[in-house]
Amino acid sequence: MTKRAVALAGGGSLGAYEVGAFEALRELGIDYDIVTGTSIGALNGAFFATGEYDRCRKLWEDITPEGVMVQGVNISKRALMEADSEKAVLKSFMSFLKNYVKRRGSADITPFRHYVADAIDPVAVKNAPRKFGLVTTLLPRLSEVDLVVNDLPVDRILPYLHASSACAPVFPIEEIDGKKYIDGFYNNNLPIDFAFRLGAEEVIAIDLKLFSIKPQHSYLLSLPNVIYIAPFTSLGSMLDFSQEPIRRHMRLGYLDTMKRFGRYRGYRFTFNNADDFEALGDEFLVNLAHENGIYFKNCITAITAGIQREMRASDYLLRATELVYEPLFSEAEQEKIWDLREFIALGRERLIAGTLNEDNKVGQRLLQVYHHAVAAPSLDSMAKIREDGFANEITRLALHLFPLFYVRKALPAPAST
Incomplete structure (x- = not known):
């Protein structure tokens, strides 16, 4: 053993x-x-x-x-932001510092x-x-x-x-x-x-x-x-x-x-390892190919070569989905175990709601990026991957999740800047 x-x-x-x-x-x-x-x-x-x-x-x-x-001070961004006033933070730190000096350079x-x-x-x-x-x-x-x-x-x-x-x-x-x-x-x-x-x-x-x-x-x-x-x-x-x-x-x-250990999937977020997960990943690649006018077989070959076989299709879909929607989810929502389709549906709903509000800078920025992506010429995957590397390429391909999940018809034009 x-x-x-x-x-x-x-x-x-x-x-x-x-x-x-x-x-x-x-x-x-x-x-x-x-x-x-x-x-x-x-x-x-x-x-x-x-x-x-x-x-x-x-x-x-x-x-x-x-x-x-003794006289512990909570050294964190959150503690500073939640303190009642600068005086409270300063008082706590000065008590700690006084004790620190008294003990010749160490906390009690x-x-x-x-x-x-x-x-x-x-x-x-x-x-x-x-x-x-x-x-x-x-x-x-x-x-x-x-x-x-x-x-x-x-x-x-x-x-x-x-x-x-x-x-x-x-x-x-x-x-x-x-x-x-x-x-x-x-x-x-x-x-x-x-x-x-x-x-x-x-x-x-x-x-x-x-x-x-x-x-x-x-x-x-x-x-x-x-x-x-x-x-x-x-x-x-x-x-x-x-x-x-x-x-x-x-x-x-x-x-x-x-x-x-394979019980769940995801990177920043956590998703159930559902039975249809691999099929959903294949669906992502098929739609990606159709959106870019790339023959399916060539699309698979290009993407697989570009990511150096580091990800399965479903993993590629996962990280791309996270990249697109993570600005729309809170820190606390990273602790939840999501169904992928539920996550995408909620992300899409928040995206559409956010872009309707011109004061929502995150929503407007995502909308501008989306319009830029769908207006871009067809993807020359192999050349682009070699030019930009894996990280840039996955970000670019992530943008095609918008048309994949039928957001395009519901989205307004981005606010003028």
């Missing part, structure tokens, strides 16, 4: 995404033999190793900004230590049925330290979990047995390589896209035995510990994992 591992990335409050992935793996019946984690991925990894999903979720559902650090995370101590049983972690490794960074050399947690003394397990997540300079440096440690992020934020060294033959790598950068050793992501799961877009601030984004991150982690 294949020895499977789960590798968990660091990323502060974004780690709630991994809790959603945890839920999905349980629901799918996918087990694993090894867990590796860095920073918040190490803290979550303790629960992955013991299999204690409910305790892990409860920790995240109970967390608050004040529960992470005593509340978080209590949270972790109450939630994680070091004896259970040491005796976990799965091998568990964490990554931290040793000062002053900034060298990577990889530890098998099951081999640590019980009284060192929690300190090393904090060492892995000591996000200096915000969080304090962790000192253990005379040695100083900081966050493992600085060397290896997604420890896939460590999982292989611990004996894994297949790795499920759950990334948080922290700062929208690739993890170290990103070449490993292209291996056929690495299953990569990550949010489609940035999740936001790693220091936003309010419950609304945490709940959203958990939901997206669940949906993205279910999509990665």
Whole structure:
């Protein structure tokens, strides 16, 4: 039997995404033999190793900004926008800053230590049925330290979990047995390589896209035995510990994992994997060919070559649909599981309603793009693909979803600018 591992990335409050992935793996019946984690991925990894999903979720559902650090300040765009006034934001930040300076350059995370101590049983972690490794960074050399947690003394397990997540300079440096440690992020934020060294033959790598950068050793992501799961877009601030984004991150982690293992489909949005999905994808290509006067066989050949066989027809339809309609859907609607035809119908309805209002800049812009697209000459797929590349070509072809789903007759002319 294949020895499977789960590798968990660091990323502060974004780690709630991994809790959603945890839920999905349980629901799918996918087990694993090894867990590796860095920073918040190490803290979550303790629960992955013991299999204690409910305790892990409860920790995240109970967390608050004040529960992470004394006089905690919620560092997020949402917090700034929702504050009653600039004075309230400034007062909160100044309290945090005063405490930060008082402690000589680190926040007081005593509340978080209590949270972790109450939630994680070091004896259970040491005796976990799965091998568990964490990554931290040793000062002053900034060298990577990889530890098998099951081999640590019980009284060192929690300190090393904090060492892995000591996000200096915000969080304090962790000192253990005379040695100083900081966050493992600085060397290896997604420890896939460590999982292989611990004996894994297949790795499920759950990334948080922290700062929208690739993890170290990103070449490993292209291996056929690495299953990569990550949010489609940035999740936001790693220091936003309010419950609304945490709940959203958990939901997206669940949906993205279910999509990665074929239960659902989609990219930014999530769609039921309906029986007629492939037929709908073929219908899209047939209509696309008719709209552009391209012989069906040549159309299929051109598109397949252009996307370098990266997508099936139905996947191509999906992303094209999302590109066209995503400005018309809210952030919260990304958390829903959609029927594709329902999504298209609602998107079309909103598009038509929006374009009738000349003050609706999004609707008017989409309408202008649509009229430009249908007025363009027939598509020379092969040449255009070579000229613009895959990303531009799929955007161009996405515009033909308008005539495909019979919007043309209902649309007015765009407002003059």
